[in-house]
């Protein structure tokens with residue numbers, strides 16, 4: 001089916017550049033940590049802009065935002081699409097927000113054409129997809145899906161000791177809607193690939209068939225603070241040097257389970273933090289991923305066993321706690337096929353692939369038929385202020401999104 005409705009890539013691009021001002025960093029990136037003042041600013045912009053487009057905006061009790069365009073059949077379940085507006089501490093202009101603004105562009109295109117869909121259409125901003133300030137990632141799509149406990153998430157704190165619940169209230173986005181009360185006919189998320197495959201293969205569209213599993217581990221290494229000048233090397237219980245071995249263990253385990261397995265130590269603390277005191281305490285936050293659930297379990301086991309060896313060898317204690325695991329997911333074939341058909345109808349070079357990055361669509365796939373669309377980003381770089389994509393590719397992704405939604409509406 002073809003409606004010949006064409007999105008406006010220039011308008012999408014200018015909206016992307018307009019919203020990049022919220023949390024803009026001197027190096028051209030974006031810092032819009034969840035529930036920060038910058039997040040509030042872009043949320044306020046999103047609400048005002050959606051209402052100006054005639055969409056009814058609702059917010060649930062954990063800050064998820066839903067902007068709905070009515071269909072001719074109000075009893076029909078809504079077709080949903082969107083992504084997230086929060087970013088990494090040193091993030092880019094496209095991660096998350098492209099999926100939200102492409103959805104807005106689809107709504108604007110339908111409005112201009114006076115086109116009425118049968119199903120209501122709902123554009124979503126999921127709260128705290130990044131998990132950079134409050135763990136875990138994909139938090140509020142996870143609560144919406146019933147996989148993460150809301151009270152536990154609200155009680156979580158950031159490194160300054162502020163709780164998620166307090167910050168949600170502070171920015172005014174603890175909404176009246178019961179979390180999870182609305183369910184959708186389908187959900188489609190457009191996102192930059194955040195990896196190198198599409199660009200390397202000169203493909204415009206990634207037809208995403210699933211996503212790899214993720215496990216997050218928090219660690220505390222306890223040795224003994226002592227004097228840097230008087231403590232002989234053999235007597236030291238140096239938590240920093242143990243941390244160095246832990247970092248290399250993460251890399252070694254990832255390589256052992258490679259090429260699909262990956263492991264990262266992205267955050268660490270060294271205490272008390274003085275050049276002439278041997279660190280008695282270090283903490284770390286680790287991220288392991290693998291497309292296979294059993295391999296992911298084996299990676300975690302191999303790493304924790306290695307930590308025990310390091311602890312024994314250095315006379316320190318290493319406590320490792322799993323704080324989050326999201327198993328690998330497969331997207332719904334109907335949605336995958338709708339995305340693939342939409343790419344073909346636009347004569348766009350496309351390929352099927354799984355997602356290396358986590359996305360809200362992972363949790364939503366447990367509540368309704370779900371799929372994703374990828375577009376390339378420069379050198380596959382993301383979670384980086386230099387993240388970039390082209391106007392043409394963002395426009396192509398938005399066009400595929402609109403056409404996929406219209407295909408789903410016709411069935």
Ligand code: HGY
Nearest residue numbers: 129130137357358359
């Ligand atoms: O961590 C992830 O994969 C996502 O970008 N939050």
Ligand code: MN
Nearest residue numbers: 095096129191
């Ligand atoms: Mn993202």
Ligand code: MN
Nearest residue numbers: 088095130383
């Ligand atoms: Mn991200």
Ligand code: MN
Nearest residue numbers: 129358359360
């Ligand atoms: Mn996402």
